[in-house]
Amino acid sequence: MLLIILVTLVYLAATGFFAWLGFRQTHNAQDYLIGGRQIHPLVMALSYGATFISTSAIVGFGGAAGSLGMGLLWLTGLNIFVGIFIAFVFFGKRTRKIGHNLNAHTFPELLGLRYKSRFIQGFASIVIFLFMPIYASAVIKGGADFVQSYFGIPFEVSLLFFVSIVAIYVWMGGMKGVMYADAFQGLIMFAGMAILLVSVYAKLGGITSAHQSLTDLINDPAVREQTAKSAADGFLGWTAMPKFGSPIWWNLVSTIIMGVGIGVLAQPQLVVRFMTVKSNRELNRAVVSGGVFILMMTGVAFVTGALSNVLFFQADGKIAILAAGANDKIIPEFIRRFMPEWFGAVLLIALLAAAMSTLSSQFHAIGTSAGRDFFEKTLGRGKNSVLVTRGGILFGILLSTALAWMSRYLDASMAIIATGTALFFGLCAATFLPAYVGALYFRKLSATAAKAGMIAGFVTSTFWIFFIHEKESASLQISKLLTGKASLVLGTALEPLKMVDPIVIALPVSILVTIIAGLFVKSKLEPAHVETCFKGV
Amino acid sequence: MLGFGDGWVLAAYLFCVGSTILCVVYGIINWNRGADKEPTQIQEEVAWAETEKKIEEEV
Numbered sequence: 001m002l003l004i005i006l007v008t009l010v011y012l013a014a015t016g017f018f019a020w021l022g023f024r025q026t027h028n029a030q031d032y033l034i035g036g037r038q039i040h041p042l043v044m045a046l047s048y049g050a051t052f053i054s055t056s057a058i059v060g061f062g063g064a065a066g067s068l069g070m071g072l073l074w075l076t077g078l079n080i081f082v083g084i085f086i087a088f089v090f091f092g093k094r095t096r097k098i099g100h101n102l103n104a105h106t107f108p109e110l111l112g113l114r115y116k117s118r119f120i121q122g123f124a125s126i127v128i129f130l131f132m133p134i135y136a137s138a139v140i141k142g143g144a145d146f147v148q149s150y151f152g153i154p155f156e157v158s159l160l161f162f163v164s165i166v167a168i169y170v171w172m173g174g175m176k177g178v179m180y181a182d183a184f185q186g187l188i189m190f191a192g193m194a195i196l197l198v199s200v201y202a203k204l205g206g207i208t209s210a211h212q213s214l215t216d217l218i219n220d221p222a223v224r225e226q227t228a229k230s231a232a233d234g235f236l237g238w239t240a241m242p243k244f245g246s247p248i249w250w251n252l253v254s255t256i257i258m259g260v261g262i263g264v265l266a267q268p269q270l271v272v273r274f275m276t277v278k279s280n281r282e283l284n285r286a287v288v289s290g291g292v293f294i295l296m297m298t299g300v301a302f303v304t305g306a307l308s309n310v311l312f313f314q315a316d317g318k319i320a321i322l323a324a325g326a327n328d329k330i331i332p333e334f335i336r337r338f339m340p341e342w343f344g345a346v347l348l349i350a351l352l353a354a355a356m357s358t359l360s361s362q363f364h365a366i367g368t369s370a371g372r373d374f375f376e377k378t379l380g381r382g383k384n385s386v387l388v389t390r391g392g393i394l395f396g397i398l399l400s401t402a403l404a405w406m407s408r409y410l411d412a413s414m415a416i417i418a419t420g421t422a423l424f425f426g427l428c429a430a431t432f433l434p435a436y437v438g439a440l441y442f443r444k445l446s447a448t449a450a451k452a453g454m455i456a457g458f459v460t461s462t463f464w465i466f467f468i469h470e471k472e473s474a475s476l477q478i479s480k481l482l483t484g485k486a487s488l489v490l491g492t493a494l495e496p497l498k499m500v501d502p503i504v505i506a507l508p509v510s511i512l513v514t515i516i517a518g519l520f521v522k523s524k525l526e527p528a529h530v531e532t533c534f535k536g537v
Numbered sequence: 538m539l540g541f542g543d544g545w546v547l548a549a550y551l552f553c554v555g556s557t558i559l560c561v562v563y564g565i566i567n568w569n570r571g572a573d574k575e576p577t578q579i580q581e582e583v584a585w586a587e588t589e590k591k592i593e594e595e596v
Contacts, residue, residue, distance in 0.1 A: 069546070070541070070546045070549065070550070071545065071546055071549065073546065073549035073550055073552070073553055074549040074552065076549075076553045077549055077552035077553045077555075077556050080553060080556035080557055080560060081552070081556040081559070084556075084560055085556065085559060085560055085563065089563070093571070099585075100581055100582065100585045103584075103585060103588060105588060105589055105592055207539065207540075208539050208540040209540065210540070211539055211540030211541055212540035213540075214540075215540055215541065215542040218542075236542070236543075237542050238542075239540070239541045239542035239543070239546050240541075240542035240543040240545070240546060241543060241545040241546060275585075275589075276589065278582060279571055279572050279578075279582075280570070280571025280572075281567075281568075281569065281570060281571040281572040283571065284563070284564055284567035284568060284570055284571055285564055285568060286564075287560045287563050287564040287567075288560060288561050288563075288564030288565065289564075290560065291556065291557045291559070291560025291561060291564075292557055292560070292561065294557075295553055295554075295556075295557045299553050368592070372592065536578070
């Protein structure tokens, strides 16, 4: 306990020092920009990473790798290739330029101004306001689960402790624009994960030997018995993909890999980051840091999560999920049991830092959706929008805390954090991606087509979540209440559809509707407006 | 190879490493490209950043 207090104090003092250092150098926007041009690329690099990764990725998805295996590495690959390379090179540069040309400051505002549609801005803001708390609750649960395991305290206490720290941080205005503090957090995260990777591989005799032990684990009779239920659902071991077309295969491939891997392109809080970058040069440089950083964060978390099975089995004779008690407890318990105490303290701080930067950007997006996008721009009411924004942030914090608290009633063997995150990412992809791509690349796409695609994507996605995809519809209970069945397709010829994630259906629907409407309805936007949007692109 | 149980997981492992190498190579090749040099561009940046700062302060 003394150790953790000591580490926390050192961390807070260092963060404060770096924040002060950054603040001293940046007094106004002009200074901030000029300063940004002189900042060392490594500082820039680390600050990027810290805002991208959260407890959801490390605790939630790392835990999912503990039960589903290393197939999750496809997600790391997509995180790097789609989430960094494609996002920065093909989306980031245009987003930045068009956003600046239109003086847009939020994602709904970018879409609304580009298509000259108050409806689009309003609709996007409502979707973000109502659904982003699900993702925020996943990040909060990741932090609270870690605190609970580390200190051995009840979940309610750790949740309250974690949310209080977050609320104070957000209330103080976060650490926005303070590059050195972000970079310091990034450095801790990077170092923490590097130590974790080296120690796990070292404990198991090297890279190939570690993987081989995990491959062989499934052949142990005791392990066969413990995994009998998941084996019936398609699980074939931690270093193999699940059986093609099985429930576990659909969960891994359609929900976890595709939902998050593709959904990252249309994440409102990440899109905004592109606009705050000072020039395309910074985006080019960030591709290097982003790629390496994501590999070290999610790659290490997934490898560790899967390999933890070998160590848990050697120690307790139980696979990770049984030894830890719940999917989302695998990483916290692994750190507590198999890593030195000082490392647990450092990682706790790293995870808190990771959660802070992500949560503050999420609550910022929730607040501005309510105040700037909906109240001020869509309803056209200028007065009190600051109050509405702050009220929105408070609502976001309370709702996501309540959701995190309610998650204890869900099946603990489910990857709750990963599922919650994937749900929001998938919903964003289906609702926003075609309209967003159109805004950046298709000058002639009409606002009507963008609207039609957004509505079609959103309606299909929510319908699928509430009535078809059993993993979610069964927990949400609405289908059961209205129709008596957890999923509408149960007991019909279409029953296999209950395993298919919404993104697999809703994104193609959204793309198709956007294309068809685009072909039939011509854009009414004036050529001068389109020229302004694409100036310098 | 590398102790994995099937080729798909090995492919995922290599996809992660390959994508990272792609990012590093792309970033290094374009390290100094894309800086805003025109004074008008810099002025635009400043105007945008000032509005952004105002919004941040309100939040």
